[in-house]
Amino acid sequence: MLLSCENSIKEVQNLTSKNEVPTQSGNDIEYIITDSTRITYRAFAPEFFEIRNPDQSYNEFQKGGKIISYKKDGTQAWQIKANFAKNYTNDNLWELRYDVEAISDDGKTINTELLYWDQAKHLIYSDQYVRITTIDNQVLEGTGFTSDEKMDKITLKKVSGEVYLDDKTQK
Structure with missing residues (x-):
């Protein structure tokens, strides 16, 4: 029996390259990030893969x-949950996708399908549709936002929704 192949050796090597094979993996993991022995962040996931290659x-x-x-002081500041996440370790950048929900310690909620968290700059942002629920249950919608990771200073782009203003005047 004879077989014929039109792929070059280089193409075959690229297809069978081990660049995308996990160097570590695990189930039901807890990923802890510390600063001077103090826990600053904890991540929980049912499945984890570590990928190491020359490019990324x-x-x-x-x-x-x-x-x-x-x-x-050890109390919770905020949390983000998503149905998919990728942590680019060299860039200190998290990409969170699919049913993303970020909740601040005072109860503000951000919902979107794509959110980036830049750990080095302490920013979260997206260029996708976003829905923000404030602590007094006002709902704001837009396409794209940027915020500090504590969600104290949120800038919403292409805004829609109802905003209620207190019309009391001070004397």
């Missing part, structure tokens, strides 16, 4: 998970 190294959470941030 990242951790992938294909079944999603949750990230919790902690204040210096």
Whole structure:
């Protein structure tokens, strides 16, 4: 029996390359990020893959998970959950996708299908549709936003929704 192949050796090597094979993997993991022995962030996921290659190294959470941030006093500052997450370790950047929900410690909620968290700059942002529910249950919608990770200073782009203003005047 004879077989014929029109692919070059280089093409075959690229297809069978181990660049995308996980160097580590695990189930039901807890990923802890510390600063001077103090826990600053914890991530939980049902599945974890660590990918290391020359172009880009990242951790992938294909079944999603949750990230919790902690204040210096150890209390919870905010949390983000998503159905898929990727942590680009060299860039300190998280990409969270599919049914993303971010909740601040005071109860503000951000819902979107795509959210980036830049750990180094302490920013979260998206260029996708976003729905923000304020602490007094006002709902704002838009396409794209940027915010500090504590969700204290949110800039919403292409805004729609109802905003209620207090019309009391002070003397």
